[in-house]
Amino acid sequence: MKLRAHGMAVDAPRGWEVRISRRRREGQEVGAERRPVLHAATVALPEERGDFGGGVTPLLSEEDLFVSLFEYGPEAVGTPLFATKGRPRPTVADFAPNRLQRSIPGQSGCQWFFQEGGRAFCLYVVLGSHARRAALVNRLNDVLATLDLDADASR
Amino acid sequence: MTVLVTVLLVGLTVAVALLGVLVVGLLRSHAEILRSLHELGAGREDTAPRAAGPVDVPFGVRPGVLEPAGVTGAGAVDVSGETPDGDSVQFSVTAGPDTLLAFLSSGCLTCHGIWERFRDRTPLGLPAGTRLVVVTQGTERESATAVEKLAAPGLAVVMSTAVWEAYEVPGSPYFVLVDGTAGRVAGEGSATSWEQVERLVTEATGDRARDIAAHRHGHGEDTGDGAHREARADRELLAAGIAPGHPSLELTAEEVAELPRAQG
Numbered sequence: 001m002k003l004r005a006h007g008m009a010v011d012a013p014r015g016w017e018v019r020i021s022r023r024r025r026e027g028q029e030v031g032a033e034r035r036p037v038l039h040a041a042t043v044a045l046p047e048e049r050g051d052f053g054g055g056v057t058p059l060l061s062e063e064d065l066f067v068s069l070f071e072y073g074p075e076a077v078g079t080p081l082f083a084t085k086g087r088p089r090p091t092v093a094d095f096a097p098n099r100l101q102r103s104i105p106g107q108s109g110c111q112w113f114f115q116e117g118g119r120a121f122c123l124y125v126v127l128g129s130h131a132r133r134a135a136l137v138n139r140l141n142d143v144l145a146t147l148d149l150d151a152d153a154s155r
Numbered sequence: 156m157t158v159l160v161t162v163l164l165v166g167l168t169v170a171v172a173l174l175g176v177l178v179v180g181l182l183r184s185h186a187e188i189l190r191s192l193h194e195l196g197a198g199r200e201d202t203a204p205r206a207a208g209p210v211d212v213p214f215g216v217r218p219g220v221l222e223p224a225g226v227t228g229a230g231a232v233d234v235s236g237e238t239p240d241g242d243s244v245q246f247s248v249t250a251g252p253d254t255l256l257a258f259l260s261s262g263c264l265t266c267h268g269i270w271e272r273f274r275d276r277t278p279l280g281l282p283a284g285t286r287l288v289v290v291t292q293g294t295e296r297e298s299a300t301a302v303e304k305l306a307a308p309g310l311a312v313v314m315s316t317a318v319w320e321a322y323e324v325p326g327s328p329y330f331v332l333v334d335g336t337a338g339r340v341a342g343e344g345s346a347t348s349w350e351q352v353e354r355l356v357t358e359a360t361g362d363r364a365r366d367i368a369a370h371r372h373g374h375g376e377d378t379g380d381g382a383h384r385e386a387r388a389d390r391e392l393l394a395a396g397i398a399p400g401h402p403s404l405e406l407t408a409e410e411v412a413e414l415p416r417a418q419g
Contacts, residue, residue: 015250
């Protein structure tokens with residue numbers, strides 16, 4: 001089923017958990033602007049979880065993966081960090097255990113900063129197993145291929 | 156004159172014969188109808204001898220409350236839709252342990268007691284690991300504002316008419332417990348209070364645990380009759396995630412015998 005909200009849309013495969021919501025960045029105070037975030041995983045997503053998988057990645061088995069697509073504010077679009085235009089096409093070579101925000105033995109991860117349609121994003125992916133990254137990256141790309149990002153940044 | 160009488164007699168004989176065939180056909184058709192009705196259970200109250208002792212009163216529930224359907228073994232579908240505050244979500248019923256789907260509406264009076272129980276901060280008494288997801292009809296039939304007011308903070312609420320249709324929900328309140336391991340409905344039914352739901356869930360999970368334990372420890376000597384054995388086989392197949400229509404049920408004995416060699 002195609003899930004759509006806050007200028008993001010993705011086909012949610014059977015067995016995947018997906019949330020497209022607005023969240024305040026971790027550490028920001030109540031009342032701060034909430035930004036669109038897409039979380040997808042092959043495990044049940046806890047209600048209490050971090051923007052980049054805190055509370056989720058410890059649940060991943062060797063056959064699971066977690067995806068976070070976080071949108072930053074419009075002021076980020078012009079910064080060098082988000083200079084890459086267009087969404088990434090993850091490959092097996094992109095992933096490494098030392099690219100995780102929270103290191104968990106056996107897992108692998110990678111993050112990409114990019115802009116698309118005048119919006120600044122960070123895509124962060126955690127694979128449950130570095131050894132099985134080839135198969136997991138295929139599953140990841142099947143989902144990312146269905147991702148739609150609206151160009152309108154004024155939501 | 157004789158010829159005329161003969162023709163009349165022959166004609167009458169033929170007519171009587173045709174009518175006889177017609178009557179026999181009608182009687183036969185009538186007998187078949189009666190037999191079919193009997194097989195469907197019609198007329199049992201009229202034909203059964205009256206018992207002198209206590210009479211079994213059929214189980215009934217309060218008007219407006221739906222009767223439980225029990226274990227169905229039907230395949231479960233993921234729960235996708237909007238949240239009252241405009242997010243878009245999918246809860247997978249197979250991504251974790253059991254999921255209890257509570258089909259509620261903002262309008263039904265019985266549902267209000269359930270909503271209120273969810274706002275209560277005391278534990279819901281569900282088995283460990285069981286996740287609760289409330290499903291209302293979609294925004295074309297429900298007020299997102301009304302649902303948001305009723306929902307407790309942090310309660311998972313999905314608004315989707317498609318999910319109601321997929322689970323063939325007859326009305327609200329209605330509860331479906333999905334076995335996350337098998338991806339199948341472990342039990343479903345209605346309830347007027349959360350305590351009844353707790354009991355439904357406890358019984359469903361308890362029955363499943365008992366079936367699994369019985370399966371693991373062997374069955375011993377089977378002394379039951381054919382119907383008993385058939386019911387037990389159904390329970391065990393459902394516990395193993397095999398419901399009507401499962402591909403394995405299509406296999407012949409020869410194909411089953413070939414399986415170990417083919418997979419080995």
